[in-house]
Amino acid sequence: xxxxxVIGLEIHAELKTKTKMFCQSLNxxxxxxxxxxxxxxxxxxxxxxxxxNEEAVKKVIAVGLALNGAIPEFSQFxxxxxxxxxxxxxxxxxxxxxxxxxxxELDIGTRQIQITRVHxxxxxxxxSHDPKTTSSFVDFNRAGVPLMxxxxxxxxxxxxxxxxxxxxxxxxxxxxxxxDADMEKGQMRVEVNISVRPAGREAFGTKVEVKNINSFxxxxxxxxxxxKRQIALLEAGEPVVQETRGWNxxxxxxxxxxxxxxxxxxxxxxxxxxxxxxxxxxLVEKIKAELPELPAQKRERFAREYGLESATIEVLxxxxxxxxxxxxxxxxxxxxxxxxxxxxxxxxxxxxxAFLTQDFLRLLREKSxxxxxxxxxxxxxxxxxxxxxxxxxxxxxxxxxxxxxxASGDDPSDIIEHKGLWQISDMSELEDMAGRVILNNPxxxxxxxxxxxxxxxxxxxxxxxxxxxxxxxxxxxxxxQKMING
Numbered sequence: 436x437x438x439x440x441v442i443g444l445e446i447h448a449e450l451k452t453k454t455k456m457f458c459q460s461l462n463x464x465x466x467x468x469x470x471x472x473x474x475x476x477x478x479x480x481x482x483x484x485x486x487x488n489e490e491a492v493k494k495v496i497a498v499g500l501a502l503n504g505a506i507p508e509f510s511q512f513x514x515x516x517x518x519x520x521x522x523x524x525x526x527x528x529x530x531x532x533x534x535x536x537x538x539x540e541l542d543i544g545t546r547q548i549q550i551t552r553v554h555x556x557x558x559x560x561x562x563s564h565d566p567k568t569t570s571s572f573v574d575f576n577r578a579g580v581p582l583m584x585x586x587x588x589x590x591x592x593x594x595x596x597x598x599x600x601x602x603x604x605x606x607x608x609x610x611x612x613x614x615d616a617d618m619e620k621g622q623m624r625v626e627v628n629i630s631v632r633p634a635g636r637e638a639f640g641t642k643v644e645v646k647n648i649n650s651f652x653x654x655x656x657x658x659x660x661x662x663k664r665q666i667a668l669l670e671a672g673e674p675v676v677q678e679t680r681g682w683n684x685x686x687x688x689x690x691x692x693x694x695x696x697x698x699x700x701x702x703x704x705x706x707x708x709x710x711x712x713x714x715x716x717x718l719v720e721k722i723k724a725e726l727p728e729l730p731a732q733k734r735e736r737f738a739r740e741y742g743l744e745s746a747t748i749e750v751l752x753x754x755x756x757x758x759x760x761x762x763x764x765x766x767x768x769x770x771x772x773x774x775x776x777x778x779x780x781x782x783x784x785x786x787x788x789a790f791l792t793q794d795f796l797r798l799l800r801e802k803s804x805x806x807x808x809x810x811x812x813x814x815x816x817x818x819x820x821x822x823x824x825x826x827x828x829x830x831x832x833x834x835x836x837x838x839x840x841x842a843s844g845d846d847p848s849d850i851i852e853h854k855g856l857w858q859i860s861d862m863s864e865l866e867d868m869a870g871r872v873i874l875n876n877p878x879x880x881x882x883x884x885x886x887x888x889x890x891x892x893x894x895x896x897x898x899x900x901x902x903x904x905x906x907x908x909x910x911x912x913x914x915x916q917k918m919i920n921g
Contacts, residue, residue, distance in 0.1 A: 437634040438669075440662045442591035444654075445626040446604060448614040449558060450491050450581035456557040457485030457528065457709075462580050464620055469574035477557075477579030479524030484708050487512075491581035492535065492712065494613040495555045496722050498583065499536030501607050501729055502550055506719045510535050512555075512706040520571070521560035523578055529556035531703045535714075541607075542731070543599040549588040558582040561621075577621075583613065589628070589639070594655030601625060601651035606730045610755050618649050625654045630675070631665045640665070641675040645689050648682050657682050660689055733758060741765065741784040750792040756806035760813065761791055767817035787820045794834050798841045810844030811837075819847040831904035832856040859905045862914075865898075868906070869914050872897045883919050891915060 452462050458476035466472055476483045496506055515529040531554075539550030560578040564571045585604070591597055605616045605623060616623040625648040630640035643665070645657045665675050680689040705711075728736070730752050737748045737758075751758045768783040799805070819836060822828045828836065828851055839850045851857055859865055872894055873880045882890040891912065898911045 436670075438631045438662075438666050439634045440592055440658060441589045441630050441632060441639055442593075442597065442658055443589035443628040444585075444587045444591070444597065444600065445628065446585045446587075446601065447558075447624045447626075448583045448585075448608055448616050449577075449622045450494050450583055451612065451614050452488055452490045452494070452581050454488060455579040456488050456491055456555075456581040458579060460579065463576070464580075464615075464622060466576050469572070469576060472576045473578070477523070478575060485528065485706075487709060487712070488581055491555060493718075493722055494581075494611070495535045495553060495583050496714070496719060497611045497726060498585075498608060498613050499539060499553050500719070500723050501611055501726060502536075502539035502541055502553070504536040504539030504550060504553060506536060506714060507533065508714055508716075509533060509711060510714060511711040512709045513703045514706050515556075516702045517700075519559065521562050521573055521575075521578065523560065523575060527557060527559065528706055528709070529584075530554035533711075535712075541600060541603060543596055543603060545596060545599075546590060546592075548590045548596075548600050551586040551588055553583060553585045556582050556584060583608075589630075591658075594658035597625075597627070597658055598651045598655050601654065603730065605651075606753065606755075610727055610729055612727075618651075621649065624649060625651065627654050627657050627661070629658055629661045629665075631662055631669065640669075641677050643675065643678060643680055643689075645680045645682050646692070650684075653682060653684050656684070656687055657689060660687065664689070741788070742781045743785060743788055747785075747788050747792055750796070751788065754806070757791065757796075760806055760809075761788060763813035764791070764816045764820070767814050768820060771817065771821060783820060783824055786824055787817065790816075790820065790833070790837065794837055795841075798838065802841070809841070811840045812844075815840060815844075815847055822847065822851070826858055826907050828856055828858050829899075829904050829907065831899070832858070835904075856903075856905060858907055859902055865902075865906060865911065865914055866918070868898050868901050869911065869918055872901065873915070873918060880919050883915070 449464065454460060455462050455472075455477055458474050460474045460477050461472045463472055476485060499506055510530065511533045512528050513531045515527045515531070516525070517527070518525055534552040534554035536550075536553035539553065541548050541550065558577050558580040560573050560575040562571055562573055587600070591600070608614050608616045608623075614622055618624070627645045627648065628642050629645070630642045632638065632640040643661060645661060648654045648657060661680075668675050678694055679692045681692050682689050733752050734748050737743050737751065738745070743751075751761050764787045765784045768787060769780050799809075819833060819840070823830060823833045832851070835854070836847050836850050836856065839845065839854075840847060876894060876897065879890050879894055883894065894915050895908055895912050898915070899906055899908060
């Protein structure tokens with residue numbers, strides 16, 4: 436029998452605010468000392484009263500608008516009652532019947548994923564377990580941090596679709612400034628709801644939830660594992676149990692944690708210590724007007740304005756700061772020659788994008804640096820691109836110059852002058868080099884005469900090596916052909 440997976444996601448993102456959701460304690464995800472950013476409110480001491488963080492509300496509304504969700508005029512917070520050691524109040528302030536965002540959608544290419552809701556709640560504390568002493572410790576620094584939860588419809592069918600959705604949502608959340616969404620730091624977490632059913636059947640199978648996954652790749656792995664596990668159970672005539680499972684990324688398998696709760700188990704009721712929210716249309720329109728250009732819009736514009744390939748665009752759009760830096764460089768290139776025709780400007784932009792998405796990104800990774808740490812001005816980067824485009828230095832030399840610029844922030848012309856990297860334009864000097872290479876490689880020269888172009892590239896490489904990368908490879912190739920066949 437053919438089966439298909441039916442998958443829905445719940446994605447949590449810690450919001451980027453100065454203070455926590457209902458108190459003045461700092462929201463500092465980088466704090467390493469436990470139980471420092473706490474107060475009587477987020478610790479649930481008797482007699483304390485929460486106050487809504489307005490900035491957190493605005494950030495969730497911004498995400499909702501970016502996803503084409505509806506922002507209701509009325510919203511409220513609810514108490515979600517359950518016990519866990521990292522939940523200091525014995526309940527969580529969340530939203531249930533009246534979330535901040537209803538509906539929405541996100542296109543992932545293969546299908547349109549419908550959003551059920553986006554709501555706001557407070558995060559829990561963090562447990563750490565010592566395997567040697569079997570002791571557990573609680574850090575409440577995270578307790579009370581503003582937490583956005585997005586729930587999708589069960590529209591996914593594969594793990595790859597889960598990855599595409601998750602990565603695009605992560606970009607949107609970062610673009611609007613709602614969260615850094617760093618999964619390695621726990622700022623974004625995924626829960627996968629999955630069931631299987633015979634292909635073509637409309638009724639859903641029994642749903643299993645895999646919780647607290649810290650990478651979209653692991654979420655995809657969990658989908659693939661659970662699909663196989665549930666199909667094996669059904670084919671063996673055994674029932675799939677509705678439960679909550681964890682994910683062991685080291686073993687690549689899920690494991691049972693507890694029986695799955697239903698909404699009524701949490702005994703939701705309106706939070707008595709917080710007033711309902713009245714969201715004015717003026718506020719919503721103001722937030723909408725302040726939304727930045729979103730990833731999908733930027734992709735379309737980069738293709739239209741700069742003529743970039745989709746793969747290059749994807750690398751640029753992945754990081755908002757990198758995309759912004761590229762546009763600064765492209766602007767400098769356009770300013771260099773205001774009389775230049777559009778195709779020439781587009782070609783310069785393509786050259787800049789190639790350097791940024793390859794050599795520049797490699798340097799960032801090697802140095803564990805971010806765009807804001809880079810010492811290369813957009814003007815200097817554009818200058819380097821122009822030297823390459825005008826054949827004043829070779830691509831090989833440009834890579835060497837870029838590394839020096841990355842380290843020192845110096846002007847490219849100074850580095851090129853100091854290292855003697857200006858491209859050789861003296862034809863007599865190039866002819867001497869080419870002649871020596873032909874003389875030292877007679878078999879290869881005969882092979883070129885016989886029409887073997889691959890051997891010609893070998894000889895070009897030898898001239899480039901002798902010139903220390905300062906020769907123009909195109910000129911060298913033409914010169915070698917002329918000298919060998921002449």
